[in-house]
Amino acid sequence: xxxxxxxxxxxxxxxxxxxxxxxxxxxxxxxxxxxxxxxxxxxxxxxxxxxxxxxxxxxxxxxxxxxxxxxxxxxxxxxxxxxxxxxxxxxxxxxxxxxxxxxxxxxxxxxxxxxxxxxxxxxxxxxxxxxxxxxxxxxxxxxxxxxxxxxxxxxxxxxxxxxxxxxxxxxxxxxxxxxxxxxxxxxxxxxxxxxxxxxxxxxxxxxxxxxxxxxxxxxxxxxxxxxxxxxxxxxxxxxxxxxxxxxxxxxxxxxxxxxxxxxxxxxxxxxxxxxxxxxxxxxxxxxxxxxxxxxxxxxxxxxxxxxxxxxxxxxxxxxxxxxxxxxxxxxxxxxxxxxxxxxxxxxxxxxxxxxxxxxxxxxxxxxxxxxxxxxxxxxxxxxxxxxxxxxxxxxxxxxxxxxxxxxxxxxxxxxxxxxxxx
Amino acid sequence: xxxxxxxxxxxxxxxxxxxxxxxxxxxxxxxxxxxxxxxxxxxxxxxxxxxxxxxxxxxxxxxxxxxxxxxxxxxxxxxxxxxxxxxxxxxxxxxxxxxxxxxxxxxxxxxxxxxxxxxxxxxxxxxxxxxxxxxxxxxxxxxxxxxxxxxxxxxxxxxxxxxxxxxxxxxxxxxxxxxxxxxxxxxxxxxxxxxxxxxxxxxxxxxxxxxxxxxxxxxxxxxxxxxxxxxxxxxxxxxxxxxxxxxxxxxxxxxxxxxxxxxxxxxxxxxxxxxxxxxxxxxxxxxxxxxxxxxxxxxxxxxxxxxxxxxxxxxxxxxxxxxxxxxxxxxxxxxxxxxxxxxxxxxxxxxxxxxxxxxxxxxxxxxxxxxxxxxxxxxxxxxxxxxxxxxxxxxxxxxxxxxxxxxxxxxxxxxxxxxxxxxxxxxxxxxxxxxxxxxxxxxxxx
Numbered sequence: 001x002x003x004x005x006x007x008x009x010x011x012x013x014x015x016x017x018x019x020x021x022x023x024x025x026x027x028x029x030x031x032x033x034x035x036x037x038x039x040x041x042x043x044x045x046x047x048x049x050x051x052x053x054x055x056x057x058x059x060x061x062x063x064x065x066x067x068x069x070x071x072x073x074x075x076x077x078x079x080x081x082x083x084x085x086x087x088x089x090x091x092x093x094x095x096x097x098x099x100x101x102x103x104x105x106x107x108x109x110x111x112x113x114x115x116x117x118x119x120x121x122x123x124x125x126x127x128x129x130x131x132x133x134x135x136x137x138x139x140x141x142x143x144x145x146x147x148x149x150x151x152x153x154x155x156x157x158x159x160x161x162x163x164x165x166x167x168x169x170x171x172x173x174x175x176x177x178x179x180x181x182x183x184x185x186x187x188x189x190x191x192x193x194x195x196x197x198x199x200x201x202x203x204x205x206x207x208x209x210x211x212x213x214x215x216x217x218x219x220x221x222x223x224x225x226x227x228x229x230x231x232x233x234x235x236x237x238x239x240x241x242x243x244x245x246x247x248x249x250x251x252x253x254x255x256x257x258x259x260x261x262x263x264x265x266x267x268x269x270x271x272x273x274x275x276x277x278x279x280x281x282x283x284x285x286x287x288x289x290x291x292x293x294x295x296x297x298x299x300x301x302x303x304x305x306x307x308x309x310x311x312x313x314x315x316x317x318x319x320x321x322x323x324x325x326x327x328x329x330x331x332x333x334x335x336x337x338x339x340x341x342x343x344x345x346x347x348x349x350x351x352x353x354x355x356x357x358x359x360x361x362x363x364x365x366x367x368x369x370x371x372x373x374x375x376x377x378x379x380x381x382x383x384x385x386x387x388x389x390x391x392x393x394x395x396x397x398x399x400x401x402x403x404x405x406x407x408x409x410x411x412x413x414x415x416x417x418x419x420x421x422x
Numbered sequence: 423x424x425x426x427x428x429x430x431x432x433x434x435x436x437x438x439x440x441x442x443x444x445x446x447x448x449x450x451x452x453x454x455x456x457x458x459x460x461x462x463x464x465x466x467x468x469x470x471x472x473x474x475x476x477x478x479x480x481x482x483x484x485x486x487x488x489x490x491x492x493x494x495x496x497x498x499x500x501x502x503x504x505x506x507x508x509x510x511x512x513x514x515x516x517x518x519x520x521x522x523x524x525x526x527x528x529x530x531x532x533x534x535x536x537x538x539x540x541x542x543x544x545x546x547x548x549x550x551x552x553x554x555x556x557x558x559x560x561x562x563x564x565x566x567x568x569x570x571x572x573x574x575x576x577x578x579x580x581x582x583x584x585x586x587x588x589x590x591x592x593x594x595x596x597x598x599x600x601x602x603x604x605x606x607x608x609x610x611x612x613x614x615x616x617x618x619x620x621x622x623x624x625x626x627x628x629x630x631x632x633x634x635x636x637x638x639x640x641x642x643x644x645x646x647x648x649x650x651x652x653x654x655x656x657x658x659x660x661x662x663x664x665x666x667x668x669x670x671x672x673x674x675x676x677x678x679x680x681x682x683x684x685x686x687x688x689x690x691x692x693x694x695x696x697x698x699x700x701x702x703x704x705x706x707x708x709x710x711x712x713x714x715x716x717x718x719x720x721x722x723x724x725x726x727x728x729x730x731x732x733x734x735x736x737x738x739x740x741x742x743x744x745x746x747x748x749x750x751x752x753x754x755x756x757x758x759x760x761x762x763x764x765x766x767x768x769x770x771x772x773x774x775x776x777x778x779x780x781x782x783x784x785x786x787x788x789x790x791x792x793x794x795x796x797x798x799x800x801x802x803x804x805x806x807x808x809x810x811x812x813x814x815x816x817x818x819x820x821x822x823x824x825x826x827x828x829x830x831x832x833x834x835x836x837x838x839x840x841x842x843x844x845x846x847x848x849x850x851x852x853x854x855x856x857x858x859x860x861x862x863x864x865x866x867x868x
Contacts, residue, residue, distance in 0.1 A: 117589040
């Protein structure tokens with residue numbers, strides 16, 4: 001199923017052509033497991049590009065993503081939450097944010113609690129198997145009632161937390177001195193540079209540290225398009241960013257592509273599996289556009305191609321646990337599906353996924369939000385406040401024809417969100 | 423010391439010397455090892471995924487128990503299993519590294535008490551896996567109460583135990599509460615999940631109360647708790663009267679250290695009793711153990727041993743440990759155990775044997791139900807970092823399952839046979855054994 005911009009097909013064709021004509025030696029540097037590849041455990045890097053959609057990528061030149069695509073398994077069926085924090089929660093805990101009443105940004109003085117400490121995080125499981133673990137970038141999943149904010153991510157097993165932010169915006173929390181929002185392993189300092197660049201540099205520094213153990217890193221490149229344009233270091237030479245939204249968004253996409261290039265250059269694809277997630281802007285008013293993500297997976301253990309499977313960031317932890325040979329802790333990562341078979345070119349059955357954002361967080365009424373329940377056959381039930389609508393993306397991804405609200409196929413989708421409430 | 427206690431002490435000393443064996447009990451203990459006479463008595467049948475509580479006593483050894491009334495611990499020992507060959511390093515931090523991570527402190531450069539004032543960066547690296555993380559991942563509710571003391575000073579000091587996988591850290595403090603005369607067991611800076619307050623109560627009493635609160639909070643998961651007390655470690659603040667046995671008076675602040683220390687041991691005994699009463703021993707394994715021996719500033723007047731805390735002589739490293747709960751056989755065990763062995767033993771009991779880490783830990787699980795197997799020799803170490811008087815030179819020791827102990831202290835290497843010479847008075851010459859035990863030490867010293 002897909003409903004993205006019409007030029008996506010063209011882009012994919014071009015990428016396929018690139019793949020077919022790429023020199024065979026290139027695979028060794030960009031992906032695929034070659035004969036004589038290093039043995040030992042696989043390392044994992046999950047790079048999340050917040051505020052960048054497939055449609056954004058199709059608008060500008062993105063040479064690094066273009067070069068990665070033909071060596072990747074591409075999941076155009078990735079549906080994300082229309083808000084960054086629940087998506088990050090899903091990536092870390094393999095469960096929907098609704099399970100813990102997390103539907104949006106956590107404001108320290110409003111949210112009663114963020115993620116409860118009883119939750120088992122992906123890095124904690126990996127650590128018990130000898131992995132070193134890191135979060136580079138934002139957390140935003142804990143409130144001030146949960147503990148010392150500059151240690152929020154390390155409480156969940158990210159042993160290293162660099163270029164981090166405890167909250168999604170500069171906020172009043174007396175334990176974070178004003179203007180010192182950047183967190184590095186419990187220390188606060190001013191960001192001093194563009195957050196995306198800081199994240200990229202911090203990842204590069206972390207990954208270049210010698211390590212006798214395999215590593216896992218979650219790298220969050222935040223949507224800062226409303227705050228400041230990317231620095232020239234991440235943009236093509238001589239580009240002048242216009243003062244309108246569209247120019248800023250395009251600049252952010254260009255910067256994201258440069259970041260992909262830097263991350264790719266830092267890792268060894270023969271040893272590492274790289275997940276790149278595109279996550280549309282949460283401010284996107286059309287819910288269907290806001291959930292329309294994409295995922296490229298490249299590197300060790302990955303066959304190049306396109307997977308038709310429906311998926312959600314919630315699937316990433318179970319997939320990594322499977323690839324790392326870890327048992328899934330009982331009752332945890334409960335909403336995820338192991339996609340590792342799809343990475344090898346196989347098919348994966350996937351039930352419906354739920355994409356949801358709401359405010360405020362916490363139990364109690366939060367009907368201000370929006371959600372979309374999506375089935376593998378392309379039926380989407382969208383709920384915006386009290387309004388419902390349904391579309392059939394399978395019949396026509398571009399025009400997304402409406403489905404009558406009494407269509408029997410919607411019954412399952414209507415019941416689905418209720419089944420995963422906390 | 424009053425005349426009655428003096429008399430009791432003399433009787434106990436006389437009895438123990440008459441036995442010519444390592445102090446191994448508290449009155450009549452049923453010896454269940456090695457005897458084919460009767461099957462071990464198990465008060466509660468073994469259960470799957472039991473709760474586990476580890477009570478850590480800060481600075482205490484066998485000799486202290488002989489001179490201080492400890493009715494609660496004595497009663498618990500009668501119901502549980504007493505380990506007569508239990509050892510720890512002669513100082514807090516490396517012992518606690520062993521307890522929490524199953525690692526020899528020397529692997530991490532931790533061979534002395536971590537001195538926060540020095541602002542050194544020595545501490546357990548955050549990428550080491552603690553028993554807190556392992557049991558959290560195994561589905562346990564995990565918490566640590568009280569003293570931490572395996573990390574250096576850093577911004578994250580407010581969350582140390584939680585950064586290492588314990589879901590809760592209540593009534594916590596990153597280190598000890600100061601030295602005698604320059605600190606107090608009252609009015610101490612207390613952390614509860616990163617919230618810092620000043621607690622007017624006697625610290626260990628608060629630790630036990632915080633544990634009880636957490637234990638009674640709703641959670642359907644099995645639980646794992648480390649109850650890490652601040653006593654009887656210095657500062658030897660006189661404990662509250664209600665923690666002392668009837669008839670015992672609260673010492674004044676100007677009384678000698680040993681008097682105040684013994685008072686703290688009595689208070690500790692009451693607190694251990696409270697912790698034991700909090701849990702249900704039919705589904706909870708309770709381990710009670712000190713981290714190292716008697717503090718050198720509060721030596722017992724009997725002075726059985728050549729050295730105490732900060733030395734590798736028996737007074738610093740040989741301690742009582744007892745275990746109660748499901749599947750635990752009553753009696754005593756002579757199984758050689760090291761504090762480092764706790765994590766692997768507990769993880770196995772909880773159905774979560776580790777696949778990574780805990781390199782130096784050896785499970786003594788089988789011994790809980792009465793079995794006894796030889797353990798490879800254990801290694802003990804203290805390095806003087808010149809912050810304490812030179813009367814405590816760096817030392818190391820290796821003890822084997824036959825009861826031989828090779829000790830290097832003050833550049834002198836000596837071998838003792840502990841079953842016949844528990845006070846380490848007469849070195850024995852056994853070159854082959856010396857070579858064998860020295861090679862064990864070399865592995866860790868290098």
